[in-house]
Amino acid sequence: xxxxxxxxxxxxxxxxxxxxxxxxxxxxxxxxxxxxxxxxxxxxxxxxxxxxxxxxxxxxxxxxxxxxxxxxxxxxxxxxxxxxxxxxxxxxxxxxxxxxxxxxxxxxxxxxxxxxxxxxxxxxxxxxxxxxxxxxxxxxxxxxxxxxxxxxxxxxxxxxxxxxxxxxxxxxxxxxxxxxxxxxxxxxxxxxxxxxxxxxxxxxxxxxxxxxxxxxxxxxxxxxxxxxxxxxxxxxxxxxxxxxxxxxxxxxxxxxxxxxxxxxxxxxxxxxxxxxxxxxxxxxxxxxxxxxxxxxxxxxxxxxxxxxxxxxxxxxxxxxxxxxxxxxxxxxxxxxxxxxxxxxxxxxxxxxxxxxxxxxxxxxxxxxxxxxxxxx
Amino acid sequence: xxxxxxxxxxxxxxxxxxxxxxxxxxxxxxxxxxxxxxxxxxxxxxxxxxxxxxxxxxxxxxxxxxxxxxxxxxxxxxxxxxxxxxxxxxxxxxxxxxxxxxxxxxxxxxxxxxxxxxxxxxxxxxxxxxxxxxxxxxxxxxxxxxxxxxxxxxxxxxxxxxxxxxxxxxxxxxxxxxxxxxxxxxxxxxxxxxxxxxxxxxxxxxxxxxxxxxxxxxxxxxxxxxxxxxxxxxxxxxxxxxxxxxxxxxxxxxxxxxxxxxxxxxxxxxxxxxxxxxxxxxxxxxxxxxxxxxxxxxxxxxxxxxxxxxxxxxxxxxxxxxxxxxxxxxxxxxxxxxxxxxxxxxxxxxxxxxxxxxxxxxxxxxxxxxxxxxxx
Numbered sequence: 001x002x003x004x005x006x007x008x009x010x011x012x013x014x015x016x017x018x019x020x021x022x023x024x025x026x027x028x029x030x031x032x033x034x035x036x037x038x039x040x041x042x043x044x045x046x047x048x049x050x051x052x053x054x055x056x057x058x059x060x061x062x063x064x065x066x067x068x069x070x071x072x073x074x075x076x077x078x079x080x081x082x083x084x085x086x087x088x089x090x091x092x093x094x095x096x097x098x099x100x101x102x103x104x105x106x107x108x109x110x111x112x113x114x115x116x117x118x119x120x121x122x123x124x125x126x127x128x129x130x131x132x133x134x135x136x137x138x139x140x141x142x143x144x145x146x147x148x149x150x151x152x153x154x155x156x157x158x159x160x161x162x163x164x165x166x167x168x169x170x171x172x173x174x175x176x177x178x179x180x181x182x183x184x185x186x187x188x189x190x191x192x193x194x195x196x197x198x199x200x201x202x203x204x205x206x207x208x209x210x211x212x213x214x215x216x217x218x219x220x221x222x223x224x225x226x227x228x229x230x231x232x233x234x235x236x237x238x239x240x241x242x243x244x245x246x247x248x249x250x251x252x253x254x255x256x257x258x259x260x261x262x263x264x265x266x267x268x269x270x271x272x273x274x275x276x277x278x279x280x281x282x283x284x285x286x287x288x289x290x291x292x293x294x295x296x297x298x299x300x301x302x303x304x305x306x307x308x309x310x311x312x313x314x315x316x317x318x319x320x321x322x323x324x325x326x327x328x329x330x331x332x333x334x335x336x337x338x339x340x341x342x343x344x345x346x347x348x349x350x351x352x353x354x355x356x357x358x359x360x361x362x363x364x365x366x367x368x369x370x371x372x373x374x375x376x
Numbered sequence: 377x378x379x380x381x382x383x384x385x386x387x388x389x390x391x392x393x394x395x396x397x398x399x400x401x402x403x404x405x406x407x408x409x410x411x412x413x414x415x416x417x418x419x420x421x422x423x424x425x426x427x428x429x430x431x432x433x434x435x436x437x438x439x440x441x442x443x444x445x446x447x448x449x450x451x452x453x454x455x456x457x458x459x460x461x462x463x464x465x466x467x468x469x470x471x472x473x474x475x476x477x478x479x480x481x482x483x484x485x486x487x488x489x490x491x492x493x494x495x496x497x498x499x500x501x502x503x504x505x506x507x508x509x510x511x512x513x514x515x516x517x518x519x520x521x522x523x524x525x526x527x528x529x530x531x532x533x534x535x536x537x538x539x540x541x542x543x544x545x546x547x548x549x550x551x552x553x554x555x556x557x558x559x560x561x562x563x564x565x566x567x568x569x570x571x572x573x574x575x576x577x578x579x580x581x582x583x584x585x586x587x588x589x590x591x592x593x594x595x596x597x598x599x600x601x602x603x604x605x606x607x608x609x610x611x612x613x614x615x616x617x618x619x620x621x622x623x624x625x626x627x628x629x630x631x632x633x634x635x636x637x638x639x640x641x642x643x644x645x646x647x648x649x650x651x652x653x654x655x656x657x658x659x660x661x662x663x664x665x666x667x668x669x670x671x672x673x674x675x676x677x678x679x680x681x682x683x684x685x686x687x688x689x690x691x692x693x694x695x696x697x698x699x700x701x702x703x704x705x706x707x708x709x710x711x712x713x714x715x716x717x718x719x720x721x722x723x724x725x726x727x728x729x730x731x732x733x734x735x736x737x738x739x740x741x742x743x744x745x746x747x748x749x750x751x752x
Contacts, residue, residue, distance in 0.1 A: 024485065034519075066496075076452065078458070079458070082454070083453050098489065101477040102476065102477070103461065103465055109398065110469075248679055273679075304684070307653050307657055307660070308684055
């Protein structure tokens, strides 16, 4: 990064100096959209005065950078991705880049099509939460890179692909949450949701394979659950892992099944929001009380989880920060590609952001402290 | 629409006939992205066999339709817009169109920039939940239309703009919800949230003006609340309307203020999800019980609202259908513009979809049936 002072001026500061709105400054400095000649001159003069990276600006004018980023997510209706996209768009907007979002419904074919659209629309870079499970199924991503488009992964790694990835440590987060339940003396801990496969494999390996084959994060979370059981020498029981369609309805059915076991779970670890609401439905149906009768920890904190009675202990993902970090790395790579950065780019890496276990009131000791209490 | 049978074949049916994935069929028929020559031939032959609109296809190849739609929403992290976008993208994908989404944070300047980006990216049509309050502030939308880009409004009308708009009747939905509370004998009904203005106007007119000036839907919902009070001859009390920042924290503070009034509300009508979670926090703090002590109805049903104890009575918006309908109208207009449709386009109109009051367990009679019960 080049700058005349330690913290380079932002577009907002240029806007304030010029007495215009931030978007107007961004359009002027980004060279897109309509700005009146008078305003344009005012913004450029302000940028000059406070040392906004005018060299980079001049260069971008000639190199034809489009100042747009593409973002590909699995499901835009999932609040997790909503937060990530907002983080990306805030961070890139402050640099004068606009963000185009496409949603793939976890379908690799749709992801291939989305990459093609973004190539066609001449974006400068792409951030993707990829459904690809390995490099062999990610040739579409390589095609984008071959055309000079920078790519950063978010939320999911693609093993074998040499790309920066901004992630949380799903395995460690799951392990920590399940360890919290074990600390509270739970030994029968249900896992909702698991691999979306037919039948119920008895072997851990087959369950993990089924989960990983569906989604990288699913596999990581299941492995974290198993890690925590192993840490405490708790024997794994396949009956306590949900198997089948990843829907709220099926989560409810699977939890109902678990609660009807001769030795039912005294706690549940839910890996998604719909897994949690499905579990809550099953718990209500069964007449059990949260915390008193069954402990709960979920993934992806939300304001609803905080107002439920009792408030739920949840893993909070740094959704905005994940997006912002991915945008920062991508914009850095675009700068480097345009020769705007003096610093050489390092090798690609996993950038792991911290999750937080937000402790509320849904975890208590099981009624019989050895954790094997039967309930009538 | 032209078709050889009453229901025109879909891309999925072409895909099934050709034995390829839906995306592959969409890429082939849409003329974008990579498809191997062998597969391409197979798909085109299948399309021909089952009568997929091959004439339209041939024409689109020559007219250079880009097969992309742009969608501009206020906040992609709001699950309401997540659902609308999913509805749009499902409906347009089945017609071989991809969807690019931009989020504006309710900022009109950002919306202007977003329209410019979409013009630049040569989309065929735009669906926008506009922050513009009247035609005078919507010249950016007219600019897009002047370039031949079709535009459809979703979620919000822009008075004075001659465009199709796909909406719910916010005023009627709010009136119905508040009438439900009145039916249960409530007379002191709080409104969360109201206009984001400084100070607390005493006159209804000033409150409504403040709300409308911020957001069209806000004004409609407040008017629906007033309608329901008028229907029953209930005297309006400005103290029962939240004023100020539209955040969960401020909703909590405003509800706490209302609950401390000498004659506090016995029911609340919450117009957004964060207004509801803020209200729930204030209710918990006050030690009141939902339903027994204070009734609640909220806007925008969610799976969380159904699993809370007691489950909340909520207005359900048809988010997917709003998106699907907007896409259908937009694609119809694009077809008409490309001469694909024999039917002449009618004048633009408001398309109003039904909301539903999902009755659960958060509404009861106030403790004193005349609704003026004081609580200690």
